[in-house]
Amino acid sequence: MLRELLREDRIILDMKAKTKEEALRELVDVLDLSDDKKEILFKSLMQREVLGSTGIGKGIAIPHSRSIVVDNITLVVGVSREGVDFESLDGKPVHLFFMLIATPNDPSMKYLTALGAIARVSRSIAHEGEIKTDFSSPRELIDYILAHDHE
Amino acid sequence: MSKREYLRKLYLLQDLDLLIQQVKDPEYEAKTGLKVDEERIRDLENRRNELARELLKADPVTYQKYEMLKRRYGRGITRVVNHMCTNCFAALPASVIPRDDEIITCPNCGIILIWLE
Ligand SMILES: [Zn+2]
Numbered sequence: 057m058l059r060e061l062l063r064e065d066r067i068i069l070d071m072k073a074k075t076k077e078e079a080l081r082e083l084v085d086v087l088d089l090s091d092d093k094k095e096i097l098f099k100s101l102m103q104r105e106v107l108g109s110t111g112i113g114k115g116i117a118i119p120h121s122r123s124i125v126v127d128n129i130t131l132v133v134g135v136s137r138e139g140v141d142f143e144s145l146d147g148k149p150v151h152l153f154f155m156l157i158a159t160p161n162d163p164s165m166k167y168l169t170a171l172g173a174i175a176r177v178s179r180s181i182a183h184e185g186e187i188k189t190d191f192s193s194p195r196e197l198i199d200y201i202l203a204h205d206h207e
Numbered sequence: 208m209s210k211r212e213y214l215r216k217l218y219l220l221q222d223l224d225l226l227i228q229q230v231k232d233p234e235y236e237a238k239t240g241l242k243v244d245e246e247r248i249r250d251l252e253n254r255r256n257e258l259a260r261e262l263l264k265a266d267p268v269t270y271q272k273y274e275m276l277k278r279r280y281g282r283g284i285t286r287v288v289n290h291m292c293t294n295c296f297a298a299l300p301a302s303v304i305p306r307d308d309e310i311i312t313c314p315n316c317g318i319i320l321i322w323l324e
Pocket of ligand 1 (some may be wrong): 293297315317
Protein backbone atom coordinates (compact mmCIF):
# COMPACT_ATOMS: atom_id res chain seq x y z
CA MET A 57 0.00 0.00 0.00
CA LEU A 58 2.70 2.51 1.05
CA ARG A 59 4.92 1.53 -1.84
CA GLU A 60 2.35 2.84 -4.30
CA LEU A 61 1.93 6.09 -2.38
CA LEU A 62 5.58 7.00 -1.92
CA ARG A 63 6.95 9.18 -4.72
CA GLU A 64 10.40 10.71 -5.02
CA ASP A 65 8.93 14.04 -6.11
CA ARG A 66 6.80 14.21 -2.95
CA ILE A 67 9.65 14.14 -0.45
CA ILE A 68 11.32 16.96 1.50
CA LEU A 69 14.68 15.94 2.93
CA ASP A 70 15.43 19.10 4.89
CA MET A 71 12.37 21.03 6.00
CA LYS A 72 12.81 24.67 6.94
CA ALA A 73 9.62 25.02 9.01
CA LYS A 74 9.76 25.79 12.72
CA THR A 75 6.04 25.90 13.55
CA LYS A 76 2.96 23.80 12.82
CA GLU A 77 1.62 26.30 10.29
CA GLU A 78 4.92 26.57 8.49
CA ALA A 79 5.31 22.80 8.39
CA LEU A 80 1.88 22.24 6.88
CA ARG A 81 2.46 24.98 4.32
CA GLU A 82 5.83 23.51 3.39
CA LEU A 83 4.34 20.04 2.92
CA VAL A 84 1.42 21.39 0.88
CA ASP A 85 3.83 23.42 -1.26
CA VAL A 86 5.36 20.22 -2.64
CA LEU A 87 2.17 19.50 -4.55
CA ASP A 88 1.62 20.86 -8.00
CA LEU A 89 -1.47 22.91 -7.14
CA SER A 90 -2.62 26.49 -7.66
CA ASP A 91 -2.24 28.90 -4.73
CA ASP A 92 -5.99 28.86 -4.28
CA LYS A 93 -6.04 25.06 -3.93
CA LYS A 94 -3.04 25.10 -1.60
CA GLU A 95 -4.86 27.52 0.66
CA ILE A 96 -7.96 25.33 0.72
CA LEU A 97 -5.86 22.28 1.57
CA PHE A 98 -3.90 24.11 4.27
CA LYS A 99 -7.11 25.26 5.95
CA SER A 100 -8.53 21.76 5.85
CA LEU A 101 -5.40 20.33 7.50
CA MET A 102 -5.45 23.06 10.17
CA GLN A 103 -9.10 22.32 10.82
CA ARG A 104 -8.16 18.74 11.64
CA GLU A 105 -5.38 19.88 13.97
CA VAL A 106 -7.93 21.85 15.99
CA LEU A 107 -9.47 18.53 17.03
CA GLY A 108 -6.16 17.39 18.47
CA SER A 109 -2.63 17.30 17.13
CA THR A 110 -1.78 14.62 14.60
CA GLY A 111 1.66 14.57 16.20
CA ILE A 112 1.52 11.00 17.44
CA GLY A 113 4.61 11.41 19.61
CA LYS A 114 8.18 10.18 19.45
CA GLY A 115 8.98 12.75 16.77
CA ILE A 116 6.42 11.73 14.16
CA ALA A 117 3.28 13.45 12.85
CA ILE A 118 0.69 12.32 10.34
CA PRO A 119 -1.36 15.36 9.26
CA HIS A 120 -4.23 14.24 7.06
CA SER A 121 -7.46 15.35 5.47
CA ARG A 122 -9.96 14.68 2.78
CA SER A 123 -9.88 17.46 0.26
CA ILE A 124 -11.56 18.30 -3.00
CA VAL A 125 -8.32 19.78 -4.37
CA VAL A 126 -6.50 16.51 -5.06
CA ASP A 127 -7.34 14.03 -7.82
CA ASN A 128 -5.98 10.96 -6.06
CA ILE A 129 -4.95 9.84 -2.61
CA THR A 130 -1.66 11.67 -2.06
CA LEU A 131 1.22 11.25 0.37
CA VAL A 132 4.01 13.75 1.07
CA VAL A 133 6.88 12.85 3.40
CA GLY A 134 9.03 15.50 5.05
CA VAL A 135 12.07 15.31 7.28
CA SER A 136 13.08 18.07 9.66
CA ARG A 137 16.57 17.83 11.08
CA GLU A 138 15.97 20.56 13.65
CA GLY A 139 12.48 19.38 14.55
CA VAL A 140 9.17 21.24 14.51
CA ASP A 141 6.99 22.15 17.47
CA PHE A 142 3.82 20.38 16.38
CA GLU A 143 2.02 20.37 19.74
CA SER A 144 2.45 16.62 19.94
CA LEU A 145 1.04 14.75 22.91
CA ASP A 146 4.48 14.01 24.34
CA GLY A 147 5.69 17.55 23.64
CA LYS A 148 8.61 16.32 21.55
CA PRO A 149 9.59 18.12 18.34
CA VAL A 150 8.57 16.37 15.13
CA HIS A 151 11.29 15.15 12.75
CA LEU A 152 9.25 13.01 10.39
CA PHE A 153 6.00 14.04 8.68
CA PHE A 154 3.61 11.90 6.68
CA MET A 155 0.94 14.11 5.11
CA LEU A 156 -1.90 12.10 3.62
CA ILE A 157 -4.63 13.70 1.52
CA ALA A 158 -7.58 11.74 0.18
CA THR A 159 -10.26 12.94 -2.18
CA PRO A 160 -13.81 13.20 -0.78
CA ASN A 161 -14.65 10.29 -3.10
CA ASP A 162 -11.99 7.83 -1.92
CA PRO A 163 -13.70 5.02 -0.03
CA SER A 164 -13.20 5.15 3.75
CA MET A 165 -11.61 1.73 3.65
CA LYS A 166 -8.86 2.90 1.32
CA TYR A 167 -8.22 6.13 3.21
CA LEU A 168 -8.22 4.57 6.67
CA THR A 169 -6.14 1.63 5.49
CA ALA A 170 -3.52 4.04 4.17
CA LEU A 171 -3.60 6.03 7.41
CA GLY A 172 -3.35 2.79 9.35
CA ALA A 173 -0.34 1.65 7.31
CA ILE A 174 1.37 5.00 7.99
CA ALA A 175 0.61 4.76 11.71
CA ARG A 176 2.04 1.23 11.78
CA VAL A 177 5.26 2.23 10.02
CA SER A 178 5.52 5.25 12.34
CA ARG A 179 5.27 3.04 15.41
CA SER A 180 7.90 0.73 13.99
CA ILE A 181 10.27 3.65 13.31
CA ALA A 182 9.56 5.17 16.75
CA HIS A 183 10.19 1.82 18.39
CA GLU A 184 13.84 1.95 17.27
CA GLY A 185 14.42 5.11 19.27
CA GLU A 186 16.26 7.86 17.43
CA ILE A 187 14.68 8.83 14.10
CA LYS A 188 17.14 9.01 11.22
CA THR A 189 17.12 12.47 9.62
CA ASP A 190 20.22 12.55 7.40
CA PHE A 191 19.01 11.13 4.12
CA SER A 192 21.06 11.87 1.05
CA SER A 193 18.30 11.19 -1.47
CA PRO A 194 14.52 10.77 -1.66
CA ARG A 195 15.11 7.17 -2.67
CA GLU A 196 17.05 6.50 0.54
CA LEU A 197 14.18 7.88 2.64
CA ILE A 198 11.63 5.80 0.75
CA ASP A 199 13.71 2.67 1.31
CA TYR A 200 14.02 3.54 5.03
CA ILE A 201 10.23 3.81 5.31
CA LEU A 202 9.57 0.63 3.36
CA ALA A 203 12.08 -1.25 5.51
CA HIS A 204 9.76 -0.53 8.47
CA ASP A 205 6.63 -1.63 6.65
CA HIS A 206 6.06 -5.12 7.99
CA GLU A 207 2.41 -6.03 7.37
CA MET B 208 -25.26 36.42 -0.39
CA SER B 209 -24.00 36.01 -3.95
CA LYS B 210 -24.13 32.53 -5.49
CA ARG B 211 -20.37 32.48 -5.63
CA GLU B 212 -20.13 33.20 -1.91
CA TYR B 213 -22.87 30.68 -1.21
CA LEU B 214 -20.95 27.97 -3.05
CA ARG B 215 -17.79 28.79 -1.10
CA LYS B 216 -19.66 28.42 2.17
CA LEU B 217 -21.39 25.26 1.04
CA TYR B 218 -18.01 23.90 0.15
CA LEU B 219 -16.76 24.79 3.64
CA LEU B 220 -19.75 22.97 5.10
CA GLN B 221 -18.81 19.88 3.12
CA ASP B 222 -15.26 20.08 4.46
CA LEU B 223 -16.61 20.17 8.02
CA ASP B 224 -19.00 17.31 7.28
CA LEU B 225 -16.18 15.17 5.88
CA LEU B 226 -13.98 15.91 8.88
CA ILE B 227 -16.71 15.13 11.42
CA GLN B 228 -17.62 11.94 9.59
CA GLN B 229 -13.95 10.92 9.51
CA VAL B 230 -13.20 11.38 13.18
CA LYS B 231 -16.48 9.76 14.28
CA ASP B 232 -15.82 6.64 12.25
CA PRO B 233 -15.08 3.92 14.86
CA GLU B 234 -12.40 2.53 12.55
CA TYR B 235 -10.56 5.85 12.69
CA GLU B 236 -9.14 5.59 16.19
CA ALA B 237 -8.67 1.83 15.85
CA LYS B 238 -6.59 2.15 12.68
CA THR B 239 -4.63 5.31 13.44
CA GLY B 240 -4.33 5.26 17.23
CA LEU B 241 -5.22 8.97 17.17
CA LYS B 242 -7.47 10.22 19.92
CA VAL B 243 -9.86 13.04 19.22
CA ASP B 244 -11.22 15.30 21.91
CA GLU B 245 -15.01 14.77 22.20
CA GLU B 246 -15.59 18.29 23.33
CA ARG B 247 -13.78 19.70 20.33
CA ILE B 248 -15.88 17.54 18.03
CA ARG B 249 -18.98 19.02 19.65
CA ASP B 250 -17.59 22.53 19.10
CA LEU B 251 -16.99 21.65 15.48
CA GLU B 252 -20.52 20.26 15.13
CA ASN B 253 -21.92 23.47 16.59
CA ARG B 254 -20.00 25.51 14.06
CA ARG B 255 -21.18 23.20 11.33
CA ASN B 256 -24.81 23.58 12.40
CA GLU B 257 -24.52 27.33 12.59
CA LEU B 258 -23.20 27.46 9.04
CA ALA B 259 -25.90 25.03 7.90
CA ARG B 260 -28.62 27.28 9.36
CA GLU B 261 -27.18 30.28 7.52
CA LEU B 262 -27.14 28.37 4.24
CA LEU B 263 -30.63 26.96 4.77
CA LYS B 264 -31.97 30.45 5.35
CA ALA B 265 -30.18 31.99 2.35
CA ASP B 266 -31.22 29.31 -0.15
CA PRO B 267 -33.37 26.46 1.19
CA VAL B 268 -33.62 24.66 -2.17
CA THR B 269 -29.85 24.37 -2.65
CA TYR B 270 -29.25 23.51 0.98
CA GLN B 271 -31.80 20.70 0.93
CA LYS B 272 -30.33 19.48 -2.33
CA TYR B 273 -26.94 19.32 -0.63
CA GLU B 274 -28.33 17.27 2.27
CA MET B 275 -30.14 14.90 -0.10
CA LEU B 276 -27.00 14.41 -2.22
CA LYS B 277 -24.93 13.84 0.90
CA ARG B 278 -27.26 11.02 1.93
CA ARG B 279 -27.09 9.51 -1.52
CA TYR B 280 -23.40 9.89 -2.39
CA GLY B 281 -21.72 10.75 0.90
CA ARG B 282 -21.01 14.26 -0.43
CA GLY B 283 -22.97 17.04 -2.09
CA ILE B 284 -20.33 18.89 -4.06
CA THR B 285 -17.73 17.65 -6.44
CA ARG B 286 -15.07 19.24 -8.59
CA VAL B 287 -15.14 19.53 -12.36
CA VAL B 288 -11.90 18.26 -13.86
CA ASN B 289 -11.29 18.30 -17.63
CA HIS B 290 -14.96 19.16 -18.12
CA MET B 291 -15.92 15.93 -16.39
CA CYS B 292 -18.01 15.40 -13.24
CA THR B 293 -15.77 13.71 -10.65
CA ASN B 294 -18.75 12.09 -8.93
CA CYS B 295 -20.21 10.08 -11.83
CA PHE B 296 -17.34 10.62 -14.31
CA ALA B 297 -19.71 11.72 -17.05
CA ALA B 298 -18.36 14.22 -19.58
CA LEU B 299 -20.34 17.43 -19.18
CA PRO B 300 -22.17 18.99 -22.12
CA ALA B 301 -20.42 22.06 -23.53
CA SER B 302 -23.25 24.22 -22.22
CA VAL B 303 -22.37 23.39 -18.59
CA ILE B 304 -20.01 26.16 -17.51
CA PRO B 305 -19.38 27.96 -14.20
CA ARG B 306 -21.70 30.89 -13.59
CA ASP B 307 -21.57 33.57 -10.95
CA ASP B 308 -25.34 33.86 -10.67
CA GLU B 309 -26.29 30.19 -10.58
CA ILE B 310 -25.50 26.97 -8.71
CA ILE B 311 -24.65 24.39 -11.38
CA THR B 312 -25.45 20.69 -11.00
CA CYS B 313 -24.37 17.67 -13.00
CA PRO B 314 -27.03 16.81 -15.61
CA ASN B 315 -26.21 13.14 -15.14
CA CYS B 316 -26.02 12.56 -11.35
CA GLY B 317 -27.34 15.84 -9.94
CA ILE B 318 -24.37 16.66 -7.72
CA ILE B 319 -23.44 20.32 -7.19
CA LEU B 320 -20.43 21.23 -9.30
CA ILE B 321 -17.48 23.40 -8.35
CA TRP B 322 -14.73 24.66 -10.61
CA LEU B 323 -11.39 25.38 -8.97
CA GLU B 324 -8.50 27.11 -10.72
ZN1 LIG C 1 -22.17 13.68 -12.26
